[in-house]
Amino acid sequence: MLLPLAWLWSASLIPSSYSVLTMGPADTGGVPGSHPHLPGAAGGRDVTTLVEPSRAAPDVEVTLTARQQKVTVPGGPTLTAYTLNGTTPGPTIRAREGDLVQVTLVNESVPGGTTLHWHGIDVPNAEDGVAGVTQDAVPVGGRHVYRFRATQVGTYWYHSHQISHEQVVKGLLGAVVVTPRAGLGGDVDVVGLSHLYAGRRAVQGRGGDVPVEVVAGKWARVRIINTDNGIMPVWVSGASYQVVAVDGTDVNGPTAVEGKKVALAAGGRVDLRVQVPATGAVRVEMGGAALVLGPPGSSAPATRAPTDVVDLLSYGTPQPLGFDPTKPDRRFTYSIGRRPGFVNGKPGVHWTVNGKMFPGAPMFMVAEGDVAVVRIDNHSGETHPMHLHGHHVVVLARDGVKATGSPWWTDSLEVGNNQTMDVAFVADNPGIWLDHCHNLPHAKEGLQAHLMYEGVTTTFKLGRDTPNSPE
Ligand SMILES: [Cu+2]
Known part of the structure; x- marks a missing residue:
């Protein structure tokens, strides 16, 4: 034995x-x-040679400085977290389709080193940010430059892929939005990155109801990002909605959804299209936090999460x-x-x-x-x-x-x-x-x-x- x-x-x-x-x-x-x-x-081809081929000047250039610091989440807890440029989530990186994006990661004080992974963006391998596979972790005092072309329109996010089970939970993350050259057809563009800080849900770094000013009658594209380890229910109070994108890819032929929730996988994203009613507001609910879209001071009653789930296996219309x-x-x-x-x-x-x-x-x-x-x-x-x-x-x-x-x-x-x-x-x-x-x-x-x-x-x-x- x-x-x-x-x-x-x-x-x-x-x-x-x-x-x-x-x-x-x-x-x-x-x-x-x-x-x-x-x-x-x-x-053989070394991973470090698998890079964006263009050496041109970037269209979007961002420096993200990673720190360990005390953070108070409005409407949420105070905790020792990881920030990028002083906030968690870090700044939303916005690009237009085809833009060359360049991000310089500076590690000021994240112990054990850090990296950035571009979740859902099919970047060249050298830019994937996986410590020990595509790069060494960036030590305190170090920096690393990531370059990729934003060829995929949609909603994505970035997060550490070094000691990720700890660094992601403590907030080393942010959203990436790539918009079509032609724009969004007049829709208001809203980002709703959800994260649990010390077990309490926050959207865009705030707990509870997060107001978003949208005029009555306007349509909005709400980009929901689940940055947690578990599945997250997403539903809407005060209006029907369409699921217009899943993990960055547009849905073909989305139909109106009522009385159902989206069961959003960890790491996953959905873009929901909603119309703000003539009076009141519309709530995009995530369980413990919500985006409230409407004119200033407007509100709508919260609803419980529906039991039925939007089944992405049969939602929308087939396409080659x-x-x-x-x-x-x-x-x-x-x-x-x-x-x-x-x-x-x-x-x-x-x-x-x-x-x-x-x-x-x-x-x-x-x-x-x-x-x-x-x-x-x-x-x-x-x-x-x-x-x-x-x-x-x-x-x-x-x-x-x-x-x-x-x-x-x-x-x-x-x-x-x-x-x-x-x-x-x-x-x-x-x-x-x-x-x-x-x-x-x-x-x-x-x-x-x-x-x-x-x-x-x-x-x-x-x-x-x-x-x-x-x-
Ligand atoms: Cu698992």
Whole structure:
């Protein structure tokens, strides 16, 4: 009994410095001869070369200074938090479609170093902000420049991907909004970034009701961002609404919704279109906090969260995907479970991916141009918001029921316990990409895998003898 246990314990120990390239076995998705480009092997494309090709002057230039400081959330708690330019959330970065964006991150006082990840923006790999995979964490006194082109219109957010289970919870985050060149057709543009500070909900850094001045009769596009670890209900009091975008992608043929809520996955975004009534106001509710849209001093009665949920599998009207997922180049399974064992010498009931505990999850191998289909199944006893970096996936089916609505493009997909999701994506962004649970403590506990392109390599290292601890 003791000897096998001792072996399991010692086999689970994680080296003090290691490469992501050596973490788990290659899963070629049915294509033979596809392996990670191991450290020291000749050739290969280093992640640091996978950058925005243009060296032009940026259209949008922002410096974000990260600090640890005491913050009082209006209508909420006082806590030691992480700020960007003195606030949490940090400044909203606004760009127009096609703009070159340049952000300089300065770490003034975030212990343990920090990074910025552009959640939902399919940036070049070198700009992805994952400590130990695409860069070293920026130490106190250091700086790092991120450059990417804002080719995707929509609602996104940025957050630390160094010690993220702690830094994100404590506020090292902000919104990114990319608007179409042609504008929003006269809609008022409202950002509603939601975050729990010390367990209390705030929208745009304020608790309770947050007034937003909008004249009567006007339409508004309200960009809701769930920056927390759990699912968040979103609904509207005082008007019907349309779900006009999911995770940054416009919905085709959105219809009016009444008496239903959106169940917004951790990390996910929805844009809701609402009209302010002739008298009174409209409330966009998030449970514990709300945006109140209307003329100054207007109000509307709050309502309870509806029980019914808008089902994105059937919402809206179908539209061509732009690729054919019926004959994919690769087929993968991402099966989430849980069982007793050791991770880094710690006994516990640990998450598994395809039966393996951290760091044994597979490397999902692709080549540029591949169409990949992934079956994500979850039999772990808990729900998981799954987030693939650098790509958007489209949902093909849930529990075998085919999608019938607008193409459901997502980057933050809730996979419930005992649920199966079939998704597809085009491998069009070479690099090494995390594919993990965005309930960040779960990721820290080991619920993570990687998508790797053939021939891409990295010299960054993870482990306690390195500056890098991405989760
Ligand atoms: Cu999870």
